[in-house]
Amino acid sequence: MDETKHLQHLQQATLGERFLIEKVDIRGEHKRRLLDLGFVPGSVIEVLKASPLGDPTSYRVAGTVIALRKEESQLIWGKVMSS
Amino acid sequence: MRTYTVALAGNPNTGKSTLFNALTGLKQHTGNWSGKTVSLASGNYEYKDTRFRFIDLPGTYSLFSNSADEEVARDYIIFEKPDVTLLVLDSTALERSLNLALQVLEMTDRVIVCLNLMDEAKKKGIKIDARKLTDQLGVPVIPISARNNDGLDTLSEQLLLMCTGQTRTTPYRMKYNEQLESQISRLESELRDIFGDEYPSRWLAIRFLDGDQKLIATLKHRLSVSDKGGMTHGAAQALGSSNSGHSC
Numbered sequence: 070m071d072e073t074k075h076l077q078h079l080q081q082a083t084l085g086e087r088f089l090i091e092k093v094d095i096r097g098e099h100k101r102r103l104l105d106l107g108f109v110p111g112s113v114i115e116v117l118k119a120s121p122l123g124d125p126t127s128y129r130v131a132g133t134v135i136a137l138r139k140e141e142s143q144l145i146w147g148k149v150m151s152s
Numbered sequence: 153m154r155t156y157t158v159a160l161a162g163n164p165n166t167g168k169s170t171l172f173n174a175l176t177g178l179k180q181h182t183g184n185w186s187g188k189t190v191s192l193a194s195g196n197y198e199y200k201d202t203r204f205r206f207i208d209l210p211g212t213y214s215l216f217s218n219s220a221d222e223e224v225a226r227d228y229i230i231f232e233k234p235d236v237t238l239l240v241l242d243s244t245a246l247e248r249s250l251n252l253a254l255q256v257l258e259m260t261d262r263v264i265v266c267l268n269l270m271d272e273a274k275k276k277g278i279k280i281d282a283r284k285l286t287d288q289l290g291v292p293v294i295p296i297s298a299r300n301n302d303g304l305d306t307l308s309e310q311l312l313l314m315c316t317g318q319t320r321t322t323p324y325r326m327k328y329n330e331q332l333e334s335q336i337s338r339l340e341s342e343l344r345d346i347f348g349d350e351y352p353s354r355w356l357a358i359r360f361l362d363g364d365q366k367l368i369a370t371l372k373h374r375l376s377v378s379d380k381g382g383m384t385h386g387a388a389q390a391l392g393s394s395n396s397g398h399s400c
Contacts, residue, residue: 098218105214107248132245 079142080126082116082149089113091147099141107131108145155196155203156315159228161256162240163249164211167268169193171240171298172208175308192224199308202315207234213248215255216364223366229259230351231374235315239265243273243280243295253289257323258355263291264310271297290322325354335361346375 082088090110093100107130108114115129120136127136137145160168176195193208209228210221229237239256241249246267256263267273267280286293292310296303313319328336339357347353351371359367 101214101216102218105216105218105251107251131248133248 076146077149079114079128079137079145079147080139084116084118087113087115087150089147089150090145092145094144094146095141103141103145106135107133108135110147113150153201153203155205156235156311157205157207157232158236158238158311158315159207159209159232159234160238160240161209161215161225161229161252162211162268163213163242163245163252166211166240166242166249167298168211168240169208171238171266171268171296172206174298174301174304175204176206192228200312202312204311204315207232213252215252215259216362226259227370229256230355233260235262236311237263238311239263240268240298241265243267243269244276244278246280254324254326257289257291258325258358259352261291261321261323262314263321263323264307264314265289265291265293266298266303266307267293267295268298270295270302271300288324290324292319292321328358332361 076091079088079090090108090112092110093103093108095103112131117127117129117134119126125136125138126142127134160172162168172193172195175197177197192210195206195208197204197206207228209225212219212222212225215222215226215229228234237256237260239253241253253265265285267282267285270280273280280295282293282295292314294303294307294310296307298304310319314321327333336354336357339360340353343351343353343356343360347356356367356371
């Protein structure tokens with residue numbers, strides 16, 4: 070569980086940054102859904118833009134644009150990649 | 153003349169309906185299946201004196217029944233058993249499409265994969281080695297562009313071959329870790345005792361291990377209905393017991 074300590078969550082990645090997913094810390098159907106949409110450990114996604122109020126944020130994942138709320142993006146762990 | 157059923161499955165916006173219309177000539181009508189309000193379009197297509205009935209399943213990213221659409225698509229493939237499931241993939245977003253493809257390959261071995269939107273992929277400079285993909289997936293893979301009627305002859309020929317049993321497939325099946333595999337095979341043989349070859353037992357076993365309550369309920373219902381028709385007595389109880397302690 071504590072392996073997440075040295076990881077960042079997706080919410081910490083900012084506009085234009087790329088993010089390597091290492092762990093999706095969500096359970097059940099919700100997790101299944103995110104995996105189906107391409108939020109899979111090992112994949113790299115890109116932060117595209119945030120909505121006017123800052124939430125949700127859209128991401129490019131597996132060739133399409135998907136928006137997530139911070140409740141979800143805070144539970145997706147990995148590393149911001151240097152561009 | 154025998155009519156073969158062909159289910160069209162794929163992600164949303166991969167051109168399933170374009171393909172459907174190109175082949176059936178828009179002669180579609182919608183119908184309801186097994187009490188669901190989600191309707192499926194169906195239409196006929198004739199090729200070399202053989203009639204195919206195409207069913208346009210809802211576009212989904214997955215078949216784990218997170219939504220009504222996914223449940224309809226999945227139940228159709230498992231319970232209605234089309235002669236062929238035609239997987240329509242987006243050539244410009246193969247990574248995304250293959251998620252669904254691998255799920256379908258776990259469910260049935262009568263699958264043909266269409267790489268649709270090849271014209272767009274070409275424009276984007278994407279090259280796909282269809283032969284290599286055929287080898288890796290273990291089912292026929294056919295590049296098409298439904299919009300331009302490209303590749304539809306090859307596809308029709310392959311449909312005919314598969315429906316008449318002249319194509320052998322060896323669909324790629326995901327291998328899980330040792331512990332899971334041993335649980336799968338144990339459950340699988342138990343399930344085969346109950347259902348025989350009625351349903352794909354490996355797939356069922358995996359769904360059971362995943363704790364898919366909805367599927368278990370559907371199966372129980374189906375068993376109790378066929379029990380009245382004289383199916384092996386006590387099968388429903390066996391199903392109940394095989395479920396205990398396996399969900400995770």
